[in-house]
Structure formats: structure tokens, C-alpha cells
Amino acid sequence: MPDAQPDLVPDTAGVPPQADALVVAALPGSGFDLVTGARRATIRRTWLDTFDWRLYRAGLTLEQVSGRGGTEFRLTGRDGAEVAAEQFRDAAGRPPRWPGQLDALPAGPLAERLAPVVGVRALLPVARATSTVRERRALNGDDKTVARVIADQMSVTYPAAAHLPDRLEVRPVRGYQAQAERLAARLAALPGVTTDERPALEAVLASAGRRAGDYSGRIDVQLTAGMPAATAMAAVFAALLATLEANVPGTIADIDTEFLHDLRVAVRRTRSALKLAGQVLPHGARARFQPAFKWLGDLTTPTRDLDVYLLGLPAMTARLVGADPADLEPFGDHLRRSRRRAQRELARGLRSARFGHLRRDWREVLDEAATAGRRRPAAAALAAGSITAVHRRVLAGGAAITATSPPESLHELRKRCKELRYLLEIFASLHAPGVAWRAVQELKGLQDCLGEFQDTDVQRGELRDFAVQMMDERAAPAQTLLAMGEVAAGLARRQRRARAEFAGLFSEFASPDGQARIAALTRAAG
Amino acid sequence: MKIFATYNIKGGVGKTSTAVNLGYLAARDGYRVLLWDLDPQGAASFMFRIRPRVKGGGKALIRGTRSIDEAIKGTDFEHLDLLPADFTYRKLDLMLDGAKDPARRLASLLAPLRSQYDVIILDCPPSISLLSESVLHAADVLLVPLIPTTLSVRTLDQLTDFIGDFRGKKPRVLAFISMIDQRKRLHKQIAEALPAQRSDFAATVIPALSLIEQMAVERAPVAAFAPRSQAARRYRELWAEARDRGGLPPPRPPGS
Numbered sequence: 001m002p003d004a005q006p007d008l009v010p011d012t013a014g015v016p017p018q019a020d021a022l023v024v025a026a027l028p029g030s031g032f033d034l035v036t037g038a039r040r041a042t043i044r045r046t047w048l049d050t051f052d053w054r055l056y057r058a059g060l061t062l063e064q065v066s067g068r069g070g071t072e073f074r075l076t077g078r079d080g081a082e083v084a085a086e087q088f089r090d091a092a093g094r095p096p097r098w099p100g101q102l103d104a105l106p107a108g109p110l111a112e113r114l115a116p117v118v119g120v121r122a123l124l125p126v127a128r129a130t131s132t133v134r135e136r137r138a139l140n141g142d143d144k145t146v147a148r149v150i151a152d153q154m155s156v157t158y159p160a161a162a163h164l165p166d167r168l169e170v171r172p173v174r175g176y177q178a179q180a181e182r183l184a185a186r187l188a189a190l191p192g193v194t195t196d197e198r199p200a201l202e203a204v205l206a207s208a209g210r211r212a213g214d215y216s217g218r219i220d221v222q223l224t225a226g227m228p229a230a231t232a233m234a235a236v237f238a239a240l241l242a243t244l245e246a247n248v249p250g251t252i253a254d255i256d257t258e259f260l261h262d263l264r265v266a267v268r269r270t271r272s273a274l275k276l277a278g279q280v281l282p283h284g285a286r287a288r289f290q291p292a293f294k295w296l297g298d299l300t301t302p303t304r305d306l307d308v309y310l311l312g313l314p315a316m317t318a319r320l321v322g323a324d325p326a327d328l329e330p331f332g333d334h335l336r337r338s339r340r341r342a343q344r345e346l347a348r349g350l351r352s353a354r355f356g357h358l359r360r361d362w363r364e365v366l367d368e369a370a371t372a373g374r375r376r377p378a379a380a381a382l383a384a385g386s387i388t389a390v391h392r393r394v395l396a397g398g399a400a401i402t403a404t405s406p407p408e409s410l411h412e413l414r415k416r417c418k419e420l421r422y423l424l425e426i427f428a429s430l431h432a433p434g435v436a437w438r439a440v441q442e443l444k445g446l447q448d449c450l451g452e453f454q455d456t457d458v459q460r461g462e463l464r465d466f467a468v469q470m471m472d473e474r475a476a477p478a479q480t481l482l483a484m485g486e487v488a489a490g491l492a493r494r495q496r497r498a499r500a501e502f503a504g505l506f507s508e509f510a511s512p513d514g515q516a517r518i519a520a521l522t523r524a525a526g
Numbered sequence: 527m528k529i530f531a532t533y534n535i536k537g538g539v540g541k542t543s544t545a546v547n548l549g550y551l552a553a554r555d556g557y558r559v560l561l562w563d564l565d566p567q568g569a570a571s572f573m574f575r576i577r578p579r580v581k582g583g584g585k586a587l588i589r590g591t592r593s594i595d596e597a598i599k600g601t602d603f604e605h606l607d608l609l610p611a612d613f614t615y616r617k618l619d620l621m622l623d624g625a626k627d628p629a630r631r632l633a634s635l636l637a638p639l640r641s642q643y644d645v646i647i648l649d650c651p652p653s654i655s656l657l658s659e660s661v662l663h664a665a666d667v668l669l670v671p672l673i674p675t676t677l678s679v680r681t682l683d684q685l686t687d688f689i690g691d692f693r694g695k696k697p698r699v700l701a702f703i704s705m706i707d708q709r710k711r712l713h714k715q716i717a718e719a720l721p722a723q724r725s726d727f728a729a730t731v732i733p734a735l736s737l738i739e740q741m742a743v744e745r746a747p748v749a750a751f752a753p754r755s756q757a758a759r760r761y762r763e764l765w766a767e768a769r770d771r772g773g774l775p776p777p778r779p780p781g782s
Contacts, residue, residue, distance in 0.1 A: 085605075087556055109558070109644070137602070143745075144575035145602040174607055175599030 030186050032179075033139040034149070040134045043067040045154075047128075047201045048098060049212075050121035051250060051259065056212045058117045061201055064088075064095060071095040073110055080171075080199065086110040099124035099255045120311060122256040126212070127204045128158040138170075138183050146176035147183055154200070160208035167200065168193075215246060217262045219269070223429045225380035229280040232379035234369035236273060236426050240266045241362060251300075252347045257307040260346070264304055267297045272422040276386045282372050285365045292358045299349040302342040305462065308455070310335050316487050323483035330480045334470050383427035384522040390420045391518050398506045407457050410502070414450035417443060424521070431521050439517045446505045453498040456491040463488050528772040529636060529646045531665040531697070535681055537652035540671040540704035542569040543738050543748075545649035547761040548669070548768060550747035553606035555765075557644040557774070560598065560607045564618070564661070565651040568611030574601045575745050576610050583614035587635065588621040594635060603750065607643075619656045628656055633664035645774070662689060665697040667772040671704035671732070674716035686726065700771045702728035702764060730764040733757075 046064040049055045055062055059078040064071060071088045086108055088095060096104040099122045105111045131154045138147045148171045156162040168187060172180030188195050196203060205211055221239045223232045244266040250259030271293045278286035313332055317325045349355060377385075397413040421443050428436045467484055470476035508514060530548065532541040542565065549561040563570035568578030576599050586592035598607050622628040636646055650661050662668065670685065672678040682701050689696050701724075703717045721727040732738075737748055737757045744751045749758040769776065 142575050142577065145600075173600035173602075175597075 030183065031141065032146070032183055033143070035137045035139060035145075036134075040132060041067050042130060042132050045129045045131055046095075046098070046125050047204070048123040049126045050118055051124060051247075051255075052121065052215055052217060052262075053126075053213045054117050054119070054121060055114075060114075060117065061199060062114070062123070063201075066095050073105060075110055075113060076199075084108075084110040084113045099253075101256070120256060121258050124255065125158065127156065127201060127208070129154050129156045129164075129204055131155075138180075140176075140179055144176075145173055147172050147180035149183070149187075152200075154204070156204050156207050158208075159205070159210055162204075162207035164203055164207055167196070167203075169200075217243060217265060219425050219428070221426075221429060223379050223427065225378060225430055227379045228375050229277070229377045229379050229382035230282070230369045230372055230374050232382070233273065233277055233280050234366045237270060237362075238366050238370070240270045240273070241359070241366070244270070245359065248350055252350050254343055254347075257311065260300060260304055260307065264297065264300050267293055267300065268418070269422045269426070271297060272419045273426055276390060276419060276423060277382055277426075280374075280377070280382060281365060281369050282374075283365075285369070289358075289362060289365070292362075296349075296355065296358065299346060303339060303346045305458075306335055306339040306342055309459070309462070310339065316490070319490055320483060320486055323479065323486050327477075327479040327483035328487070330470070330475055330477060331466065331484055334466060334473075334475055338466075338469075379427075380430055383423070383430055387420070387423050387427065387518065388522050390416060390423060391522075394420055395510055395515075398510060401502070401506070407453070410450055410499075411454050411457075414447065414454055417447045417450060421447060435517065435520055439521060442509055442514055442517065446509045449498050449501050449505050453495055453502070456495040456498065460488050460491045460495070463491070527636075527640045527643055527646060528666045528774055529633075529648065529664055530667045530669055530768060530772060531648040531650055531661045532669045532671065533650045533658065533661060533665075533685075534670055534672070535652055535654050535658075535685075536673075536678075539652075539673055540732060540738075541652070542573070542649055543741060544669060544671055544704070544732070544761070544764070545647050546570050546573050546741065547747045547749050547758075548765050549606055549645075549647045550603055550749050551762060551765040552645045552647075552769070553603055554749075555769075556605065558605050558642065559645045559647065560609060560639060560643045561647045561649060562609040563611040563649050564615060564657065565611055565649060566613050566615040567651070568613075569742075570649045571608060571610040573741055573745055573747070574608050576601070576608055578611040578613065580610055580612040580614075583612050584618050585614065585621050588618065588625055588631060590635070594639065602746075615651070622656045622660055629659050629663050632660040636664060662697060663692070663695070667768060668697045668699045669768060670699060670701040672701055673705050674703050674713040674720075676716075679716075679720065682726075698771055699726045700728050700768055701726055702767075703731040705734040706731050707734050728764060728767045730760055730767055732760050732764065 044066045046066075048062045048064060060083065061076045063074050063076070065074060066072075073086045073088060075083045075085065077083050086106055088106055098104075101122055102111055102114055102118050104123075105114070131152050133153075134151045136149045136151075137145045138149055140146045150169045150171065152167045152169060154164045154167065156164060170180055170184040170187065187193060198206070202212055219236065219239055221235045223235065244263055247259045247263040247266070250256070251263050271290065274281075274286050274290055274293065278290075310332070313328070313335070317328050320328070394413065394416045397409070397416055401409050401413065421440060424436055424440050424443070463484055467476065467481055470480070532545045532548075534541055542563075545561055545563075549559050553559040561570060563578070566578075571578040580587065580592075580597045582592040587594060587597065594609060598609050600606075601608050622631055625631045627634075632648070639646065648661050648665065650658060668685075668689075670682060672682060682699075686699060689699065701720075703720065706713045706717050708714065717731050721729050721731075733756070735755075735757045737752055737755050740752075741748050747761075748755060749761050752758055766776075
């Protein structure tokens with residue numbers, strides 16, 4: 001696939017297409033002829049990505065272009081080369097509405113290429129602009145088109161209104177890269193033209209003071225070993241609060257399930273950090289905010305539990321052996337009804353004054369902690385102490401588990417493992433990246449096993465509750481209950497398998513090598 | 527991905543005109559199309575103003591020492607690419623003879639293009655050779671232009687028998703009357719009788735029209751430079767029949 005040339009930017013911003021005139025001026029003697037392609041056109045451009053920039057991170061850019069000829073979706077790679085394209089028009093000739101799931105796009109190569117990257121997330125507009133474009137074709141001596149030269153005068157309308165300098169894009173035709181490069185070099189050498197390596201989307205976002213990839217669910221805080229622990233934890237909590245708040249509108253609007261997921265992770269990380277390292281905050285903030293964040297966590301649980309069920313339903317249905325997949329449909333309907341109710345409750349809670357006060361008061365505490373001036377302990381000492389303590393608890397809890405231990409002991413161990421994982425992530429910037437990453441990966445294997453054990457246990461219990469509710473609502477045909485029984489049996493099998501795998505995974509985690517890895521982290525931090 | 531091949535043992539029967547126009551029409555329907563000009567004369571390459579040259583020649587492609595990807599050129603039309611002819615293609619038979627499983631070599635060369643293209647059209651040189659056998663094995667649909675003579679029908683029967691002996695996948699045959707002279711009674715009789723009698727014949731007939739010959743002057747598909755002409759209309763009808771024969775869905779109503 002050909003690489004796109006960097007755009008060229010005549011520094012005549014704001015005036016009508018000088019860029020187009022420049023192209024014409026550059027051609028005499030160049031060995032290229034120009035043919036006017038489509039006449040000047042105004043197009044509306046919308047760049048789409050998931051909230052967590054999955055396309056951008058995968059090196060892809062998805063653009064919806066609407067004009068007189070209808071709507072086209074164009075997916076390009078990092079080098080600007082087209083990966084897939086698709087025409088779109090609904091019966092009324094309107095483009096789809098965003099945010100929306102991938103199935104708003106026509107089935108075909110574009111949707112197939114996007115599906116594994118986008119996953120369960122919705123696509124939403126990350127930028128919008130209106131462009132007046134004029135396309136010319138550059139012909140070589142055989143009158144063959146070797147490149148398209150597009151003069152583009154763009155007004156950004158979202159995330160903020162802005163005018164971009166006129167842009168000239170040289171799009172090589174496949175197989176004619178070298179000739180297109182010669183043409184681009186000639187244009188770039190013209191007085192008043194500068195080269196812009198950024199793709200159009202990045203230029204658009206920059207004009208609004210944003211950048212692609214500026215949200216991720218990860219804790220992105222740079223701590224230093226010697227900084228006061230209170231300052232460090234205030235920075236961590238502030239980053240978690242920012243993640244939490246970033247996901248509130250999407251959760252209320254119910255755009256996709258992952259807004260709530262990321263919100264819950266931010267709450268859980270906050271709760272664990274409060275419990276394990278929150279003592280460094282001033283004025284008994286830990287004791288005050290632990291119940292507040294527990295309330296918030298509990299508020300989000302019913303909807304998330306139902307999301308997990310609904311997301312897993314296709315796989316559950318596919319695993320049925322005795323029952324017909326259609327038998328589970330009433331169960332799916334019941335889950336969706338329950339979820340709608342839970343979502344209303346959740347949205348109400350997130351709009352409540354209680355939640356507003358929690359955020360306001362918490363921010364005040366963090367602002368104060370960031371500047372409070374208590375110099376001891378240092379961040380590294382806090383990290384080492386808390387990681388060591390939780391690691392000991394994980395080792396002790398795991399060692400006490402035998403073949404006859406009740407499920408609750410594994411559930412408790414899972415909680416400790418989560419706490420350890422969060423601490424490793426929170427203090428990751430204090431450690432050598434490779435060492436921290438390996439420790440987290442090893443822990444992750446054990447966590448996945450414990451998670452499978454607990455989730456299947458909880459889901460079996462919930463399945464019984466759902467069956468009772470459906471009986472009460474007279475929404476449970478006999479064949480549905482039988483199919484649900486088969487699902488429950490499948491969950492029990494998965495739970496037994498997880499239990500059988502636990503001992504091996506734990507002994508690996510508790511091995512001298514595994515312990516040495518955690519010890520290295522705490523030594524480095526201490 | 528569906529592979530169509532225009533094939534006839536005889537030359538000058540309209541293979542290249544068909545490949546060029548059907549390639550253009552498929553691309554205009556929104557399919558991603560690659561046309562491989564396998565004829566060393568390079569007529570299809572000429573029509574698209576692309577030089578008939580492949581780095582390393584046919585040998586590099588057949589042996590796999592140079593990827594097909596690198597040799598592909600974009601035409602002036604959206605979604606339509608061309609793998610150009612090369613004069614060394616005149617020795618493709620010999621090159622194939624040295625390859626492993628020569629009859630299926632083209633199919634295996636084209637397989638990696640599955641993610642890039644929905645439609646591949648092979649424009650074959652007139653011959654019966656190892657190359658044509660490899661083309662017949664690779665193709666899903668064989669488009670066979672026939673001039674309306676009794677001998678042409680005999681040739682088609684021989685071809686059908688030959689394919690009938692294939693083990694495994696066999697291409698579906700879609701023969702059609704090409705270069706019919708409307709003034710000749712025999713032409714008209716054959717053109718009317720054959721599609722009615724045989725299921726491997728297209729209902730569409732491509733007449734001998736000067737506009738089709740004009741393609742070599744315009745260096746473009748007739749469906750592009752004279753879209754409202756009778757010639758363009760006939761090629762559109764032929765493409766619709768070929769698409770159905772290949773089991774390709776009609777172009778998606780946008781937004782569906």
C-alpha cells in the first residue's frame with residue numbers, strides 16, 4: 001500500500017484556497033500535467049473512535065465523509081493508506097447517528113476490520129470539521145494518474161471551533177509512490193509552504209487543544225521516590241477522580257458498557273488505595289471517605305452484574321448442548337428488563353446531590369493534601385510498606401487454602417490479590433517498568449483463576465434468583481428454566497476447573513522467584 | 527473473494543474488452559477489484575495507461591521471490607487495481623512447469639490477496655497451456671466469449687469436458703456471444719438459439735461495435751468514457767449475470 005505524503009500547509013491561513021492556486025503554479029516544467037477532478041465540493045467530516053481511542057492506539061483512523069454524493073466511511077492506517085472504505089446511505093439519505101455501536105455501519109470489509117479492535121465499545125465523534133476541497137489529478141508522461149492533489153480549506157466545529165491553515169494533500173496512486181514523492185517535494189519547495197507530518201485528525205484536535213489518545217483507563221501518574229507520600233497519594237487519587245468523572249456522562253447516557261466498567265475500576269482503585277495508603281491524607285479523610293466510596297461502588301454493582309450476564313449470554317447460548325438457543329430468549333428479555341431498571345437507578349444516583357457533594361468534598365481534600373506540606377513518609381517508603389504488607393497477606397491467605405476450604409476463603413484471597421495489583425499499578429512509576437510489568441502479569445494469572453472461580457459461583461447463585469423472579473413474574477416457560485439449568489451446570493463445571501487450577505498457579509506465585517520479584521520492587525521503592 | 531477469468535483458446539474474441547469493462551463495473555459497484563493482465567501483449571495494461579512491466583518479470587511472481595503486492599498498480603478508477611502484463615509472461619508456461627503443483631500455482635499466489643480484494647479478474651492470453659490450466663483451477667467463474675460460429679460451440683464443449691474431469695473445485699462456466707454482427711443472419715440465429723438451449727450461456731450478447739474498438743484510442747473502459755452507449759449497457763448486463771454466476775451479492779444497498 002502506498003504511503004501518504006505529509007500534508008503541505010501554505011502559510012496563508014484563513015484566505016480562500018490559495019493552496020489550489022499554488023498547485024497550478026508549481027506544475028510548469030515538473031513533468032506532470034494537472035487535470036481538474038471533481039469540482040470544488042464542501043464535505044462534512046466526522047472522525048470516529050471509541051472513548052478510549054482503540055482505533056488510534058491500533059494505528060487506525062476512521063473518518064465519515066458526507067457530501068452531495070452521499071456518505072462514505074474511510075479507514076486508514078498510520079501511513080495514511082486506505083485499509084477499507086464503505087459507502088453508506090439509509091433510506092432517507094442520512095448518515096448514521098453517533099454515538100452508536102458498530103452495527104450502525106453496513107456489514108462488509110470495513111465493519112469486519114473494525115470489529116476486533118472496537119470490541120464492545122461504541123463509536124463516537126472525536127472531531128468534526130467542514131472542508132471545502134478541490135481535487136486535481138497529477139498525470140505522468142503517459143497521461144496516467146500518479147497522484148491526487150487535494151486542496152483543503154477546513155473549519156473545525158468540534159471539539160472547538162477553529163480555522164486550520166489551507167492544506168494540500170498529495171495522495172499517491174498505488175504503485176506510483178516515487179512519482180508522487182517528486183511532486184510533493186516540488187510543492188514543498190514553494191515559498192510559503194511548510195510540511196505538516198501530522199494526519200488531519202491530529203491537526204484538528206490540536207487546534208482545539210486536545211490530542212488523540214488523551215484518555216486511558218490506566219493510572220498515568222509520575223511519582224518520585226522522595227516526594228511526600230501525601231502529595232503522591234493526592235496525585236494518584238486526583239488521577240482516579242479524573243477517570244471516574246470522565247466516565248460519568250457516558251455511564252448516565254448508557255453509551256456502552258465500558259463507561260461503567262472504567263468508572264467502577266476507578267472507584268475500586270480509590271477504595272483500595274484509601275484502605276492501604278489513605279492514612280497519609282489529612283484530617284481523618286480516610287475514615288470519612290471510605291463509606292462514601294463504598295456507597296458509590298454499591299450503586300454501580302447491579303447494572304454491572306447484569307452487563308456481565310448480558311455480554312456473556314451469546315457464549316452461554318453457544319455452549320448449550322441439550323437446550324435450544326431460543327429457549328434462553330425469555331431469560332435474555334428478563335435480564336434486559338432488569339438492566340433497564342438498574343440503569344435508571346444508577347443514573348439517578350450519578351445525578352444526585354450526594355454524588356455531587358462527594359466529588360466536590362473529595363477534590364477539596366485532595367487539593368489540601370497536595371499542598372499540606374507533611375514531608376514524611378516519602379512516597380517510596382509508603383509504597384514499600386503497603387506492598388509488603390498486602391503481599392504477606394496474599395501469601396498467608398493462599399497458603400491456608402486446602403482442597404476443603406470454603407469458597408469464601410478464595411473470595412477473600414481474590415480481594416487481597418486485587419489490592420496488591422492496584423498497589424503495583426498505583427506505584428508503577430516508582431519501579432523499573434519491566435520488573436513491575438512481570439510482577440503484575442504473574443499476579444494476573446492467579447487473579448484470573450480466582451475471578452473465574454468467584455464469578456461462576458456468584459453467577460450460579462444469581463441464576464437461581466433470576467429463575468425465582470421469572471417464576472414470580474410468570475415469565476419463565478419450562479424449557480427456559482431447563483436451559484437455565486444447563487447454563488448453571490456449565491458454570492459449575494467452569495468453577496470446578498478453576499478450583500483445580502488454583503494450587504498450581506498459587507505455588508508459582510509463591511515460589512522463591514515470584515517472591516523475589518515482589519521483594520525487588522519493595523527494595524527499589526524503599 | 528471471487529476469481530473470474532476471461533478465457534478462450536482463440537484470440538481477438540473480446541476477452542480483454544470484457545475483462546477491462548467488467549473490472550471497471552465491479553469496482554463501480556463498490557467491490558475492491560484486481561485485474562491481472564496475464565497476456566504478454568499487455569492490451570489491458572495499455573487500456574489503463576499502465577506500462578506493461580513487472581520488476582523481476584513473471585519468474586519472480588511465480589517463484590514468489592517478489593510479492594504480488596509490490597507489482598500492483600492503481601488505475602485511474604477507484605477500487606480498481608491492475609497487476610500489469612510483462613513480456614516475460616510469454617514464458618509463463620515454462621516458469622509454471624518448474625513450480626510445485628503448477629496447475630494450482632496461480633490459486634496459491636492469489637490466496638493472500640483475499641483480505642485486499644473482493645473480485646479478481648484474470649485476463650488470459652489465447653492458448654491451451656499449463657497457464658490456462660492453472661487459470662481454470664484458480665477461477666470461480668470462467669467467462670468465455672464466443673464468436674457466433676458452430677466451431678466456437680465445439681470448442682466450448684471441449685473446454686467443459688476438460689473442466690468436468692477436474693478433481694475438487696471446478697469453475698462455473700459463463701459463455702456469451704461476443705462480436706456479433708447484427709447484419710449476418712447466421713450470427714443472429716446462433717445468438718438467439720444458444721442462450722435458450724444451454725444453461726452455461728449468458729442471455730447477454732456483446733455486439734461488434736466500433737465504440738468497443740474505440741477503447742484502444744480512449745485508453746479507458748467503454749463503460750467509463752461512453753456510459754450511456756449500447757456497448758456500456760451490454761457490459762453492465764453481462765456483469766450482472768457474471769456476478770450472479772459467481773454468487774457475489776448484488777452491490778449492497780448503502781446503509782443496509
